[in-house]
Amino acid sequence: MSPGVVAPGGRITLSAPGCPSTATASAGIFDTVTIAPGSAATATVDTDAKRGAVYTVSFNCTGGVQGTVDLTISGGATATPTARSTVLTTPRGVQGGLGGSFDSTDAWTLAAGGGMVLASAVGLVLVIRRRSSSDGRRH
Numbered sequence: 001m002s003p004g005v006v007a008p009g010g011r012i013t014l015s016a017p018g019c020p021s022t023a024t025a026s027a028g029i030f031d032t033v034t035i036a037p038g039s040a041a042t043a044t045v046d047t048d049a050k051r052g053a054v055y056t057v058s059f060n061c062t063g064g065v066q067g068t069v070d071l072t073i074s075g076g077a078t079a080t081p082t083a084r085s086t087v088l089t090t091p092r093g094v095q096g097g098l099g100g101s102f103d104s105t106d107a108w109t110l111a112a113g114g115g116m117v118l119a120s121a122v123g124l125v126l127v128i129r130r131r132s133s134s135d136g137r138r139h
């Protein structure tokens with residue numbers, strides 16, 4: 001989140017990079033915003049948002065992925081709303097499979113997985129060719 005603090009009446013930019021589908025962002029201090037995949041949306045914080053308060057912004061992706069981010073309302077008095085944007089991004093989503101026990105994927109892991117897929121594909125082709133050639137001999 002950068003910078004994570006906005007004045008009442010200020011604008012924030014919201015994105016959900018971990019969401020492969022349409023997402024919504026909502027909080028009690030701005031109207032619910034729809035975020036298209038791979039893009040961002042802008043919301044205007046209510047002018048009556050309580051200064052110094054921390055609000056939770058909830059992100060919901062179509063398909064059930066959810067996340068939250070805290071947004072702090074600046075405490076200083078301003079005569080006009082801020083023109084500065086705050087960018088809020090949802091967490092990148094949950095990792096399935098082994099309960100999120102993998103921290104990240106590196107090149108070696110990808111290469112090993114690709115090698116296993118390739119070996120399986122070659123084995124399948126050899127078995128199919130062997131069966132089709134042996135079926136031809138029986139006729």
